[in-house]
Amino acid sequence: MFPTADSEDNITQVTSLKRKPSLPTTSNERDSPESSSQVAKQKINRELTLNMLVKELVFCIALALTTYGALHNAPTKVSKVPQAVRFFYSDSVVTDWYRGQLSNALASMHSEDVSFVMYYAPWDAESQYVRGEFDKAANILSDRVHFAAINCWNPGSECRLQHSKIPSWPILVAYTVTSRGVLYKGPRNAESMVNFLELIMRPLQKISNTEDLVNLLSICDAVAVGFTPLTDTSRYYNIWYNVALKSYEFDTIGEICFAAVTSAELASDLGVESIPNARLMLWNDTKEYKPEENKQSWNETFLVNWVLENFAQPVARIIPMWKKSFNFERYADGNPMLILFTPLNPLYEQLPLYSLLREVAMEYYNCKNNESNPWTSELIKLQQVQRLLYQKKNFLKFCQEYKFKKPVKKPSPHYRKVISHNNKYPWNNVTQKNQKAGIVNFLLKQGMAISKLIENSNDNSALWSNLGFLEHCGESASQSLPAEKSFYENYEKCQSFEEQLNSDLEMEQEDVETTMLPHEDDPLSAENLMQENVKHFCRLMQFANRISPPVSPAKVSSGNVTQLHGLACDTNYTLHMIAVDSIRNYHFAEALGVDIKNRKDMTAAVILDSRYESQYVLSEEYSAKSVRDFIYNFTQQKLKRTLRSRIDDAKHTHYFGSVAGTEPDGKNDSAVHITDLTTHTFRKFVTTPGTVSLVAVCGGGCGALVARALAHAARLLRASGVRARAARLDALRHDLPWQYTVHAYPTLLVFPAHRGGEAESRAFPSGERVSSGGVVALALRSLGAPTHLRVSLALCAPPTLSSERKACLKDVREHVTTLIGRNLKYWRRTRVGELRDCLFRRLQHLHDVALHISLLHITDLTQNNEKQNKLLKSLDNLAKNWDIDELILRKNVIPTPITR
Known part of the structure; x- marks a missing residue:
């Protein structure tokens, strides 16, 4: 920053300026040349000092201005918080506390029996999605549950000040008068919320x-x-x-x-x-x-x-929460699992498809030597009868035909007493007592003190004889379960039993003098409450039907039902059974190659066996017989492996590739098109006769290097007169037969042109770098000798260096010499006359090819060259006489095989 003296003289000169002269100088001294030079140097030093002072002054001023600006800088401007607006529409039944008034919201909830609150952030995408589902649930239960939404993000609001560290949005909480809040952690859809609130209310x-x-x-x-x-x-x-x-x-x-x-x-x-x-x-x-x-x-x-x-x-219901979770991890323990994809609408009291799988699972796990075997066997029968009776109910028809009584307009001094003998609907708490008590006593004794019962009972047959509860719902119910066929054939016999359990609404009425309000003015009267509960029930069933109609298993009309009692104890593995909702999670089935949307009732059963990396799909319609046969055949290893393939209309299944196979469009004949294969098109593609197939099996999308190598190799083979096609396959979404399963990705497979029956392939070494030359070299091994020589000759022309061309021609000559020596050895060993003649013709044409190739120079590797054309013509003659009839080969008893 400051100038310094560069020499000893300058240092002394600068310091001399600070000294006072001790003696006066004479005029001669001043006028002398030495004195004049001394004065000039002093002037220069003064100028240097002045410059230094000016620069120091400028630096100090700049430093002062910077310090002043830093100390008097204006504070950072912060934008104002945007004004809070409604998150729900103004006509919504949901009370929206969009300004975050937490205390006011809690005060309003204290006056309600049940409240359901959504704490949200307006900018959150999940909150915006749940808003619509929350509003649907409110429209269904607004007469029984108070729905409220609180903006807990608005800065400065009461909710934000008290709850400032909420990890994610939205948060759904149900409040009751007698307890603290119950956090809702289920699926964020309307039907699940409604079912959750129904559980909270009862x-x-x-x-x-x-x-x-x-x-x-x-x-x-x-x-x-x-x-x-x-x-x-x-x-x-x-x-x-x-x-x-x-x-x-x-x-x-x-x-x-x-x-x-x-x-x-x-x-x-x-x-x-x-x-x-x-x-x-x-x-x-x-x-x-x-x-x-x-x-x-x-x-x-x-x-x-x-x-x-x-x-x-016995059957686990898995509900994925659309976040990173491990719902399936506890079942992926090396044992196979059966997954049932079916609509699991939580609003229905029973799900017959799920209930059927539960019965099968209980039967499968019920080992004969287990103490709970009698208890489980009778529980299976009871659940089966309940399922069959539930399948016969038509709730929509009941709601349409139900006659809601209008209240009497004139007041009456009499109160109509209503006595119900109905147990069909869940709101009625009256229970029939005219059932046979055999199964009741047995179940209770088994459930409460099962060990004591088994110890005291020496003859279980007498115990089972009391189970007349099920006999009039099928003659063979006690012999073979399920009694599907017997139930439907003898449904008239069961009709009386159903009428006892689930009779239509019948009332006995009698007039009694009372001071109570007439029922038309009393909303809490017995008749009005029953009418209101029927309306609520019908509203729920109509809402559930809009989401998914009730479905039932197919009827078993003929055939014997396979018994699975204790089958889990006869194998060294456990078959886990899982149920997944096919409406909300249909993409899981699509990832397994099951077009669930085109299945009947959107129902499919799949067995995944991780031990053998295979899966099996139930091809028949889901019924009590088919699912039992499916499990039994799997344990007996009689099922045929199902090859998983991509679903074209899958919306949530990622796929890296084109929609369909790509074929040449005729605009550019020299272009090479790479076809995207599927499980169904793979076998046809690789078994096309007369064509060399180059297939890249990739784990996902094939990279650019692999695609470039495939296209270039196919182009070189075509230029040599070989029919070649290139294709790729996503092995993560398309299964292949066992013989074509690869162990590393990507893997290049070459299928030769001359083949019969099942296609044989050659695999590119997994540790080598993928290149077009390597793919062509692999394809050459699968070609016959005439085609091999023609392609090798064509590959010698592109190199520009003469040394590379010479090396290429040398390899071709050595290959011809090897072929001559090998066929000469075969000719000498064989004793079959026809075979010797065929081999002799081979040798003649091979010598002709060897003669022409010995006369070929690197300068002759051009188009329309006379020497090259003669060589190609000799190769054509060799190709015509190369193949040997299989009948002649079978007559040859020489152990040494004749290769191509």
Whole structure:
């Protein structure tokens, strides 16, 4: 920055300026040349000093201005928060607290029995999608549930200040008056939300008698029963009520049915010794909650964990949440799995297709030497009858024909007492008691104290003889299950049983003097409540039918049904059984090569066997017989492997390639087109006679290097007079037969032109770099000698260096010499006259080719060259006399084979 003295003289001169002269100088000294030069140097030094001072001054001024600007800089301007606007439409039934008024929203929810709240961020894409589904659910349940939405993103709002660290949006929470919020973690669609809220409104089923418990066992995967008598306090009942609510955070579709027994006498009859108590009744076992001292007690946390840890079901219902999850990972343990793709509409009380698979799974896992075998066998029969009866119901027809009674206009001093004898609809809590009690007593004894029953019972046949409950629904029901054929053939016999269980609405009415309001003015009267529940039920069924109509398995009309009792115990592996909703998750089936949308009822069954990397698809219509035969044939290894292929109309299945195979369009004959193969077109493509097929098998999309090598190799072969085609195949989405399965991607396969029957291929070395020359060299090995020589000769022309051409011609000559020596050896060894003549003609033409190629020079490798044309003509004559009749070869007994 500052100038410095470069020499010792300058340093002394600068320092001399600071000294005062001690003696006066004379005039002679001033006028002398030495004195004048001294004065000039002093002037220069003064100028240098002045320049330094000016630069220092400028630097100081700049530094001062910079410091002043930094200290007096204006604060950063922040844009104002945009004004909050409505997220839901103004005519929506959802109360939108779009300014984030959390306290006002909570105050309004406190006055409602059940509220469903959506905490959202307006900019979030997931919140924008859920908004439509949330509004649909509100339109269905607006008369029973209060729907609200709170903007928890608006800066400065009350909700944002209290909840500033929400990881993701939206958050859905259900609130009840008697409990804290229940977080909804299920699918973000309207039907699942409606089903979740129906569970929240009725979390517990009251068990008044043994028939109620049996009914729950027949339709639920598991039943959790809490024995909480209402004596002095309702504390135990409230805890069990909260357990049911809390469990729905994890069981959003209600696979576990919660029930409560409030009668001490009924609890004692069911074998409960101490109260409060809880029992989880599964399909093959009954778990009892045993609180230990100082470890567990009757509280919500322990009970919820106990129920969820002990819950087990024969068929697992997987609900992908559209995030990175591991729903299938626990079943991918090396054992095969059966996946049922079917509509799983949660609004229906029963799903016959799913229920059928559950019966089959219970039968498959029910080992004969297991203590729970009798319990499971009878439960299968009970669930089968419930399923068959449910399949005969037509809820839409019932809703259309149901006559809603209009209220009486004139007030009446009489109150009409209504006594119902109906157990068809879920809102009626009256239970028939005229059923045969054999199966009821058996199920309860087996479920509550199964070990004691088996120990005390020496003859089980007498025990089963009491099961008359099922006999009038099919003569062969006790002999072979399922009794599908017998049920439909003898449905008239079952009609009386169905009328007993599910008769139409019948009332006994009698007039009683009362001071109550007439029913037309009383919305809570028995008749009005029943009318309102029928309307609500019909509204749910109509909404469910719009999403997916009810479907049932195909009827079994003929043929014997295969028995699967305990088949899982006869094999060294376990077949996991899974059910997936085919409406919301149809892309999973498409990825497996199943065109689920074109299947009947969008239903398909697939077995995946990871041990052998194979899959099997049920080709027949889904029924009780076909699914059992499907499982049995798999265990006996009688199924034919299904080759997975891409679905053309798949919307969510990624595919790297063109829509269909690409063929030449005739505009450019020299262009090479690469065909995209599928599982169905592969075999036809590679078995085309007279054509060399070059196929690249890739894991996804083939790279540019592979495609370029294929196209160039096919172009070189065509230029040499060989019919060649190039193709590629995505092995991740198109399965190939076992003999063509590759172990590394990409793999190049060359299929020769001369072949018979199954196509044989040659594979490019996986460790080598893919190139067009390597592909051509691999193709040459599959060609006959005349074609091989012609292609090799054509490959010698393109190189520009003479050394490369000489080396190429040398290789061709050596190849001809090798062929002559090999065929001469065959001619000497054979004793068959016809074969010797054929080999002799080969040798004649080979010597002719050797003569012409010995006369060929590198300068003759041009078009229309006379020497090259003679060589090509000799190659044509060799091709005509090269092939040998197979009948002549069969007469040759010489062990040495004759190669091409």
